[in-house]
Structures are given as structure tokens and as C-alpha cells.
Amino acid sequence: MKGWWWKLLSVVLLLYVVIVGLGTPLGPALVHVSIDRIAPGPNSMEATGYNTHFATNAPEVWLENDGQRVCAMEVKVLSDVQFAAEFNVPEGFRTNLTSLWAWDAQDGQVVLREAFFTQGLGTGIGQDDCVVSDAARTSFAFPNRSILNETIRNLFFHVPMWFTMMVLMTIAFWQSLRVLRTGDLDADRMALSAVDVSLLFAALGLVTGSIWARATWGDWWTSDPKLNGAAVTVLIYAAYLILRGSVPDPHKRARLAAIYNIFAYVLMMVFIMVLPRLTDSLHPGSGGNPAFNQYDLDSTLRAVFYPAVLGWILLGIWAYTLHQRTARLRSIHDEANDR
Amino acid sequence: MHPTEIAHLLKLEWQLDRRQKHAWGSMALYVVSTIYVCYQGVRHLFDVPIWNALFWIILLFAAFNALGRSFHRENAGRQLYLYTLASPRSVVLARTIYNGITMGVLSLLSLGAYALFIGSSPMSDARLDIFLLVVVVGGIGFALVLTLISALAARAGNGVGLMAILGFPIVLPMLLSVMKASKLALDGMGWDVAGKYVVWLLLIDLITVVLAWLLFPYLWRD
Numbered sequence: 001m002k003g004w005w006w007k008l009l010s011v012v013l014l015l016y017v018v019i020v021g022l023g024t025p026l027g028p029a030l031v032h033v034s035i036d037r038i039a040p041g042p043n044s045m046e047a048t049g050y051n052t053h054f055a056t057n058a059p060e061v062w063l064e065n066d067g068q069r070v071c072a073m074e075v076k077v078l079s080d081v082q083f084a085a086e087f088n089v090p091e092g093f094r095t096n097l098t099s100l101w102a103w104d105a106q107d108g109q110v111v112l113r114e115a116f117f118t119q120g121l122g123t124g125i126g127q128d129d130c131v132v133s134d135a136a137r138t139s140f141a142f143p144n145r146s147i148l149n150e151t152i153r154n155l156f157f158h159v160p161m162w163f164t165m166m167v168l169m170t171i172a173f174w175q176s177l178r179v180l181r182t183g184d185l186d187a188d189r190m191a192l193s194a195v196d197v198s199l200l201f202a203a204l205g206l207v208t209g210s211i212w213a214r215a216t217w218g219d220w221w222t223s224d225p226k227l228n229g230a231a232v233t234v235l236i237y238a239a240y241l242i243l244r245g246s247v248p249d250p251h252k253r254a255r256l257a258a259i260y261n262i263f264a265y266v267l268m269m270v271f272i273m274v275l276p277r278l279t280d281s282l283h284p285g286s287g288g289n290p291a292f293n294q295y296d297l298d299s300t301l302r303a304v305f306y307p308a309v310l311g312w313i314l315l316g317i318w319a320y321t322l323h324q325r326t327a328r329l330r331s332i333h334d335e336a337n338d339r
Numbered sequence: 340m341h342p343t344e345i346a347h348l349l350k351l352e353w354q355l356d357r358r359q360k361h362a363w364g365s366m367a368l369y370v371v372s373t374i375y376v377c378y379q380g381v382r383h384l385f386d387v388p389i390w391n392a393l394f395w396i397i398l399l400f401a402a403f404n405a406l407g408r409s410f411h412r413e414n415a416g417r418q419l420y421l422y423t424l425a426s427p428r429s430v431v432l433a434r435t436i437y438n439g440i441t442m443g444v445l446s447l448l449s450l451g452a453y454a455l456f457i458g459s460s461p462m463s464d465a466r467l468d469i470f471l472l473v474v475v476v477g478g479i480g481f482a483l484v485l486t487l488i489s490a491l492a493a494r495a496g497n498g499v500g501l502m503a504i505l506g507f508p509i510v511l512p513m514l515l516s517v518m519k520a521s522k523l524a525l526d527g528m529g530w531d532v533a534g535k536y537v538v539w540l541l542l543i544d545l546i547t548v549v550l551a552w553l554l555f556p557y558l559w560r561d
Contacts, residue, residue: 180557228515235508242504247495256495259554263487264509266550267543271512274539 007318013311021156021304027137028052029144030112033100038063038116043087046078047100049110050144055080057104062132063087063116065098071130101132108137113146143298147216154212156304160312161205162230167313168198168320169237173265176258188254189331191261192244193324195237201316202234229272236264344425348433362408366441370401370449374456383458390461391522394453395477398446399514402481405445406438407502409486410493422559431486431555435548438482446478447471461525469533470524476537477517480544484510487551490558513543 032048047061054077061072061083072085083102100112142152172194178187209230210220221227243260247253356362374397384390421430450471454462462470485506492502520536 180554228511232508232511235511239505239508243491243495243501246501252494255557256491259487259558260491260505263550263554266546267484267509267512270543270546274542 006314010311010314010318013307014315017156017304017308017311021153021308024300024304025139025141026051026150026152027139027141027144028107028110029146030100030102030110031146033112033115036116038087038089038118040089040091043089044084045087045100046082046084047102047112049081049102050149051107051141052081052102052104052110053106054083054102054104057106059083059102059104060132061085061100061102062130063089063099064101069130069132071132103133103135105133105135106138109134140300142300151212151215152301154208155301156308158205158208158212159305160309161201161208163309164312164316165198165201165205165233168194168201168316169233169265171317171320172198172261176261176265179254179258180262183251183254185250185254186328188250188257189327190324191258193327194320195240195261197316197320197323199234199237200319201312202230202237206230206234229268232271233268236268240264341429344429345433345436348425348429349437352433352437366401366405366445367448369404370397370445371452373397373400374449374452378456381457383460385458385460387461387525388522390457391518391525393457394450395514395518395521397453398449398474398478399481399510401445401449402442402478402485402510403503403506405441406482406485406489407492409434409438409489427556427559428552430559431490431551432548435483435486435551438486439479442478442482443475446474450474464527465525466527466529466533469528469530469537470521473517473521473524473533473537473540476540476544477513477521480513480517480540480547481510483544483547483551484513487547487554487558490555494558513540516540516543 028049028051030047030052031050034046035043052059058077059075061075063070070087070089073088074086076084078084098114098116098118100115101109102111103109145152172191175187175191175194178184179191209227213222214220240257240260244253244257247256377393377397381393384393485502488506488509489502492505495501516536516539520533520540523533523536
């Protein structure tokens with residue numbers, strides 16, 4: 001076990017991430033309702049849920065806003081994910097009765113917010129609140145957020161790719177410092193290996209991010225501080241490889257590449273850390289919130305996200321050590337052939 | 340590293356440039372012809388974002404052109420001579436300062452020519468004090484970042500092409516923030532809005548100078 005326990009750990013963690021991250025169901029939610037206007041008098045609608053269990057647990061249904069409620073007169077369950085409800089909204093009820101709520105014993109409360117425009121409603125307080133149940137959901141599930149929906153699982157893949165890339169670039173930065181201190185060609189080869197592997201993770205991060213952006217924002221690429229940061233990073237390290245290619249002498253190449261790497265790494269870090277805080281962004285963790293907050297990440301996501309980060313980082317370091325060792329063997333082989 | 344040494348080196352740069360007047364002329368001519376080519380393409384621009392973006396793109400290319408020669412112009416013999424006389428940190432600081440001043444002046448000249456040909460109506464609502472400050476600080480910032488890159492490219496023996504490849508991704512963050520800041524200033528925003536971008540630009544300038552100062556000695560010895 002000595003020396004390779006962390007490789008085993010990374011495999012175990014990533015297996016856990018794939019199985020639990022893809023196997024855990026998404027929490028229940030209401031996703032669609034057949035009408036978009038509420039007027040005084042009778043209103044009837046059909047609502048669709050996702051991962052709900054209305055057929056086995058009869059739901060309670062009500063309209064609500066700011067603590068004012070109108071409960072359904074009649075609810076007819078059509079299937080596990082569908083019900084039809086009849087409301088009688090009293091004249092003079094306050095405006096903005098915008099969200100549709102449902103509760104059943106297995107799923108707890110589910111809500112569709114901003115579902116309705118309201119027409120011809122007054123400003124007064126209407127009838128007494130009807131009493132609703134608020135017992136929480138019992139099953140283990142990921143939060144079901146509108147727009148994100150099932151893609152929320154991409155969190156375990158997209159985000160750790162960038163973390164891993166950062167770790168590998170930090171390794172490359174460290175090895176470049178060593179090159180300048182000692183002129184050691186081994187350190188130069190390690191820096192190159194770290195950059196190679198980090199570019200692989202950058203490519204994976206771009207691909208997963210692009211797919212995610214398409215699914216949630218509707219476009220493969222948007223102009224955004226986080227995305228610009230990613231593009232700049234990839235360009236910088238591609239330029240690093242080109243710089244290496246253009247200098248034939250190995251010692252000079254090592255030194256020039258190290259200088260460029262250090263210069264670029266520091267500027268890139270400053271850019272990535274500061275600029276997203278200066279501008280607004282669609283991307284989570286931007287526009288004033290530099291990191292994940294409670295709203296972004298609940299405890300069920302954390303239970304998979306943290307192991308995913310650790311697992312991917314360990315896998316990245318593992319790939320780096322392999323790459324670096326094959327590079328060393330190749331250079332020894334080349335030297336032997338030259339002789 | 341002494342202030343007097345830097346002062347001497349600055350004087351040397353100045354005298355070299357005075358002796359080769361065509362260097363100054365070529366920089367100015369490059370900017371003016373680029374602006375004139377753009378003028379043939381677009382005539383007058385009234386749209387503030389496009390006017391702003393085009394100006395910064397022109398200035399960026401002018402900076403690449405002006406600084407590309409910064410470390411190319413001296414031959415190996417003179418470089419060796421300089422190496423025996425001065426400390427590398429003095430050399431890089433002097434050259435950074437000199438390039439910064441050059442680009443500061445060049446960016447104001449470019450703005451003048453740009454306003455003349457492409458039109459100055461986008462500047463009518465601007466906070467001119469902030470806008471001019473951003474133009475100068477941005478121009479100087481390009482110079483500071485590109486000085487070390489120019490030295491790297493010259494050392495790699497691969498001319499201006501390599502400099503563009505190495506320089507663009509590093510200068511891009513600065514370009515984005517400077518465009519944003521000058522856009523805000525053109526829209527007439529005050530210090531409370533545009534101020535943080537100016538502070539941020541000054542911060543990048545400072546970090547760049549410190550990095551160049553730290554790294555240049557390794558670049559210089561062969």
C-alpha cells in the first residue's frame with residue numbers, strides 16, 4: 001500500500017462519484033402547468049411534475065404568494081406526475097398570486113414559481129389561509145432546479161476539471177521556479193509534463209462546460225469573464241508549447257520556457273481571481289459571489305462534489321507522474337541512441 | 340542597481356532613438372496608416388462600443404509594432420558590452436520605463452489621429468479626464484507587459500511572429516479591462532463606477548513590472 005494508496009483512493013472516489021453522482025435521482029419538482037393566467041372565479045388547470053409520486057400519495061394543491069393562499073377545491077390525480085386541479089379564486093383577492101404548490105407525503109412540498117400572471121385581482125386580503133402540510137421529503141435526492149434540471153450532475157465533472165487544471169499548472173509553475181534556481185533539465189521536463197496534462201484537463205473542462213452551457217444558456221459559448229479566463233489560459237499554455245518548439249538548445253529552451261511560464265501563470269491567476277469579481281456574469285460563482293454559496297450547493301451535492309474534486313485532482317496528478325516518467329525514459333533512450 | 344544607472348540607461352535609449360529618427364517616424368507612420376486604412380473602411384463611426392473597440396485594437400497592434408524592436412535593434416556585440424557595464428535589473432527597468440513613456444505618448448497621438456479621421460462624436464458625452472487617464476494607463480500597461488515578452492522573443496531568436504503568439508494571450512486580460520474602463524468613461528460614468536477598473540489596471544501594471552524585474556536577470560545571461 002505504501003506509495004500508491006492515493007491512486008487507489010482516486011479510483012475509489014471516482015467510482016463513487018460516477019455511481020452515486022449518476023445514480024441518485026433528482027428531487028421532485030413541478031415543471032409545467034397548463035394555464036398561465038389566474039382570474040377571479042373558477043380556474044382549472046393541469047400540472048405536470050418530475051419525479052413526483054402523486055398516484056401513490058394523494059397531493060394537496062394550493063396557489064400562494066406572500067403567505068396568502070387559495071387551496072384547490074378539487075384535485076384529480078391523473079398519474080404519478082400529473083394532476084388536474086380546480087380553484088375558486090375569490091373576488092378582491094390580493095394581486096400576484098403567482099406560484100403553484102403541491103404537497104404529498106413522499107415528496108414533501110414542491111413548487112412552480114412565477115407560473116401565472118394575475119388578472120383583475122384586488123389588493124385586499126382575501127379569505128383565511130387554508131391549512132397545508134409541510135412535512136419534508138424523506139428520500140435522498142439531488143435538488144431539482146429549474147433550467148439546470150438533470151444537468152446539475154455535470155457539477156461533479158465540469159468544475160473538478162478546472163480545479164485539476166489549476167493544480168497541475170501550479171505544479172508546472174513550481175517546476176519552472178526550480179528550473180530558474182538550479183538549471184535542472186529534469187525540472188523542465190516535469191514542467192512540460194504538467195502543462196501537457198493540464199491542457200488535457202482544460203480541454204475536458206471546455207467540452208463539459210460547452211455542453212452544459214448549451215443545455216442551460218442555449219449557446220455553446222457565451223462572452224463571460226469565466227469563459228474568457230478559460231480561453232486565455234488555454235491560449236497561454238498553447239503559446240508556451242510553441243515557444244518551446246522554437247528554441248533548439250535544451251538549456252536555453254528550459255530557461256526561456258520557465259520565464260514565460262512564471263510570467264504567464266502569475267498574470268493569469270490575478271486575472272482569473274480578480275476579473276470575475278469586477279463584472280457581472282451568468283456563470284455561478286461570479287458577479288459578486290466569488291465562490292459557491294449555500295444556495296448553489298446543498299448537502300446532497302456536497303456529498304458527491306467534494307469526493308469528485310479530490311478524486312479528479314488525484315487522477316490528474318497520477319496522469320502527470322506517468323507522463324513525466326515516460327518522458328524521462330524517452331530522453332534516456334534518446335541519449336543512449338545518440339551515443 | 341542604482342537610480343543613476345537607470346538614469347544613464349534611459350539617456351542612452353533616448354540618444355539611440357534620437358540618432359535613429361526613423362524609429363520614431365516609423366511608429367507614428369504605422370499608427371497613422373492603420374487609422375487611415377480603417378477610415379477608408381468605415382468612414383465616421385458614431386457607435387460608442389465599436390468606436391472604442393476599434394481604437395483599442397489599433398493601439399494594441401501599434402504597441403506590438405513599437406515594442407517588437409525594443410530588444411531586436413541591438414547586435415550581440417553591443418549587448419555584451421551593456422552586459423559587462425550594467426546590472427540586468429537596471430537594464431530592464433530602464434527599458435520598461437522608456438517603453439512605458441513611449442507608449443504613453445504614442446497612445447495620446449493615436450487618439451488624436453483617431454479622433455480626427457474616425458470622428459470624435461463618441462467623446463462628446465465622455466468624462467474626458469477619466470478617459471484620457473485610461474488611454475494613457477492602458478498604453479503604458481501594454482508597454483510594460485510587452486517589454487518582457489519582446490525580450491523573450493528576441494532571445495528565442497524568432498522575431499515578431501513569436502512575440503505576437505506569446506504576447507496576445509497575456510495582454511488579453513489587460514485589453515478586456517481597458518476596453519471596459521474606457522467604455523464606461525465614454526458613457527460618462529464617474530470615478531465610483533470606472534475607478535475600480537483604473538485601480539485594477541494600475542495593479543496589473545505594478546505586478547508586471549515586479550515580475551519583469553524578478554525574471555529578467557535569468558533571461559539575460561546566456
